Amino acid sequence: MAPEPEDKRHIFDNPRNVWRVIYALHAICAVVFAADFFVHRHVEHPWEALYGFYCVYGFVACFLLVLIAKEMRKVLMRREDYYDG
Amino acid sequence: MASVAPFLVFFVGAALVAATSGALRAAILLAVPIVGAINLLGLPDGTSGAIPLFGYTLTFVEADKLGFLFGYLFHLAAFFGIVFSLHLRDRVQHVSGLLYAGSALGAVFAGDMLTLFIFWELLAITSAFLILARRTDRATRAALRYLLIQIGSGLLLLAGVVIRSWQTGSIAIEPIALEGLAAWLIFLAVGIKCCFPFLHNWLTDAYPEATPTGTVFLSAFTTKVAVYVLARLFVGEPILIYIGAVMTMFPIFYAVIENDLRRVLAYSMINQIGFMVCGIGIGTSLALNGAVAHAFNDVIFKGLLFMSMGAVLYRTGKINGSDLGGLYKSMPWTTGFCIVGAASISAFPLFSGFVSKSMVMVAALEEGHPIVWLALLFASAGVFHHAGIKIPYFAFFAHDSGIRTKEAPTNMLIAMALSAAVCIFNGAYPWLLYEMLPFPVDYAPYTAEHVLTQSQLLFFSALAFVWLNLLHLYPPELPSVNIDAEWSYRKALPAIGRVALALGRQARESIVVGGAAMLRRAFGRLSRHTWPDGALARTWPTGSMAFWTTVVLAMYLILSYL
Numbered sequence: 001m002a003p004e005p006e007d008k009r010h011i012f013d014n015p016r017n018v019w020r021v022i023y024a025l026h027a028i029c030a031v032v033f034a035a036d037f038f039v040h041r042h043v044e045h046p047w048e049a050l051y052g053f054y055c056v057y058g059f060v061a062c063f064l065l066v067l068i069a070k071e072m073r074k075v076l077m078r079r080e081d082y083y084d085g
Numbered sequence: 086m087a088s089v090a091p092f093l094v095f096f097v098g099a100a101l102v103a104a105t106s107g108a109l110r111a112a113i114l115l116a117v118p119i120v121g122a123i124n125l126l127g128l129p130d131g132t133s134g135a136i137p138l139f140g141y142t143l144t145f146v147e148a149d150k151l152g153f154l155f156g157y158l159f160h161l162a163a164f165f166g167i168v169f170s171l172h173l174r175d176r177v178q179h180v181s182g183l184l185y186a187g188s189a190l191g192a193v194f195a196g197d198m199l200t201l202f203i204f205w206e207l208l209a210i211t212s213a214f215l216i217l218a219r220r221t222d223r224a225t226r227a228a229l230r231y232l233l234i235q236i237g238s239g240l241l242l243l244a245g246v247v248i249r250s251w252q253t254g255s256i257a258i259e260p261i262a263l264e265g266l267a268a269w270l271i272f273l274a275v276g277i278k279c280c281f282p283f284l285h286n287w288l289t290d291a292y293p294e295a296t297p298t299g300t301v302f303l304s305a306f307t308t309k310v311a312v313y314v315l316a317r318l319f320v321g322e323p324i325l326i327y328i329g330a331v332m333t334m335f336p337i338f339y340a341v342i343e344n345d346l347r348r349v350l351a352y353s354m355i356n357q358i359g360f361m362v363c364g365i366g367i368g369t370s371l372a373l374n375g376a377v378a379h380a381f382n383d384v385i386f387k388g389l390l391f392m393s394m395g396a397v398l399y400r401t402g403k404i405n406g407s408d409l410g411g412l413y414k415s416m417p418w419t420t421g422f423c424i425v426g427a428a429s430i431s432a433f434p435l436f437s438g439f440v441s442k443s444m445v446m447v448a449a450l451e452e453g454h455p456i457v458w459l460a461l462l463f464a465s466a467g468v469f470h471h472a473g474i475k476i477p478y479f480a481f482f483a484h485d486s487g488i489r490t491k492e493a494p495t496n497m498l499i500a501m502a503l504s505a506a507v508c509i510f511n512g513a514y515p516w517l518l519y520e521m522l523p524f525p526v527d528y529a530p531y532t533a534e535h536v537l538t539q540s541q542l543l544f545f546s547a548l549a550f551v552w553l554n555l556l557h558l559y560p561p562e563l564p565s566v567n568i569d570a571e572w573s574y575r576k577a578l579p580a581i582g583r584v585a586l587a588l589g590r591q592a593r594e595s596i597v598v599g600g601a602a603m604l605r606r607a608f609g610r611l612s613r614h615t616w617p618d619g620a621l622a623r624t625w626p627t628g629s630m631a632f633w634t635t636v637v638l639a640m641y642l643i644l645s646y647l
Binding site for chain 1: 338341413458463466467543547550560
């Protein structure tokens with residue numbers, strides 16, 4: 001494999017490509033959310049029956065996960081050599 | 086064709102590998118799991134290979150459907166691990182890798198608790214060399230901590246087995262009711278290897294310190310043997326449902342803020358084992374099938390993820406998220422394989438996690454555990470967040486770290502490609518896996534609603550990740566360690582030890598110093614009277630003695646007249 005030239009441009013060096021990925025993700029989210037109104041779901045539990053339950057739950061879960069983890073850092077985080085002393 | 090005990094193939098292979106080198110060693114290494122798999126094909130159902138010992142019968146081979154599933158799985162994992170480590174010129178790692186895989190097979194096919202104990206301890210000892218082989222101070226200390234805890238788990242198991250055989254006269258591997266000392270000792274022993282909460286830190290401590298190839302082996306065997314034994318001994322034990330649910334939840338928080346990407350994977354491993362433990366606790370045929378199928382898939386996709394991070398560590402010498410980024414430019418194939426592993430652990434449709442994890446979740450709802458189900462759903466979104474997105478994102482994308490390196494060695498790429506192929510095969514065509522499960526499968530993973538709901542969950546989790554980043558709310562990768570349960574024995578216990586030692590030293594000092602002073606004083610007092618110039622040792626003139634005798638006699642005379 002020949003070493004690549006230093007100044008070679010890669011796909012995500014162009015910010016427009018990053019934004020394309022982000023827009024595509026939003027479009028997919030809109031589609032799977034809309035599909036909830038067309039696909040009949042057999043539900044085991046009443047919560048599941050709510051429209052967009054999985055969308056909202058996934059989104060909120062991840063938001064909470066990250067925000068709580070960030071707060072945990074204040075209590076739990078130590079210097080890298082904490083155990084080496 | 087007469088088959089031998091599956092572990093024997095690996096142990097003999099290890100001996101041959103120890104005695105050879107170069108291409109011959111590589112050929113033997115590759116041949117061992119293949120010969121082993123052929124041997125396994127010819128292995129009869131039921132008991133074979135029993136040896137009487139001290140009045141007990143040690144049964145080295147007892148095979149049933151569950152055993153065969155784990156047997157084939159471990160052969161597959163060993164093969165992938167060997168291909169991944171084929172570039173190494175390190176006899177220690179190759180030999181211990183084979184012995185370790187063989188010990189796992191020995192434990193799976195063990196027909197009684199004593200045989201299980203033997204392989205339980207061999208698992209600990211043989212695997213420790215994969216950590217020691219890193220040959221750094223840090224790794225050596227981690228390996229010793231690992232060994233101490235693993236051997237401890239074995240001793241608890243032995244104590245439980247001995248007490249149980251004393252009480253019931255049985256050393257059979259059979260479901261045990263969770264009551265009495267013996268049962269709890271065995272439960273605790275398995276719980277340590279299974280990474281129950283508070284007993285889990287050996288994994289997050291030791292696995293990230295092993296060699297780039299060693300972690301791939303480690304991730305396959307120890308915890309899955311524990312899951313297998315848990316399924317044999319404690320299936321349907323309700324407490325496991327809640328232990329499993331907790332195991333799926335708490336590690337994902339740690340994974341989000343952990344910087345060492347292999348430690349992130351170690352935490353996510355506990356999260357995945359949580360799903361299996363939960364399934365074993367629910368104990369219905371659907372739940373147990375799900376737990377076992379997920380164990381199979383987890384070995385392959387977690388192995389793949391550890392391979393991709395191992396390749397990064399091997400090429401760059403770095404594994405912290407804060408040091409990496411932009412590697413997709415130099416390692417495009419590794420990036421692609423890592424994304425397949427990430428999609429599989431996240432349970433994307435057509436990837437392996439999708440067809441197994443949901444069995445446990447459906448079983449949780451069916452058996453009336455809606456809160457547990459919500460927890461598992463939370464954990465499913467969370468695992469996508471930290472293992473599915475964070476791992477590939479911070480290693481291969483994110484901000485460009487400026488590191489330019491070579492693509493992973495060919496043998497590593499082949500191992501990753503094979504693992505990725507199994508992930509996609511099991512995801513797209515799960516029926517072969519389903520056929521190997523212990524119970525007949527009456528579950529259809531590819532219904533419109535399952536595909537839709539899982540897609541909704543995952544894409545909206547991804548959306549949350551994007552927005553958190555755009556809003557600058559996402560915690561940056563920082564060089565740091567996070568305090569976990571291990572704090573108790575890595576910080577508190579040594580501190581208590583130091584205080585005790587200091588107190589002891591002080592006590593000794595006060596005893597020695599004080600004692601010496603006392604002795605000196607006593608000695609001084611003694612010597613004042615007895616030394617050559619002391620009162621008792623002085624030579625007295627005879628005249629003075631006659632004088633004092635006269636005085637005493639005179640006193641006596643006077644007193645007697647009074």
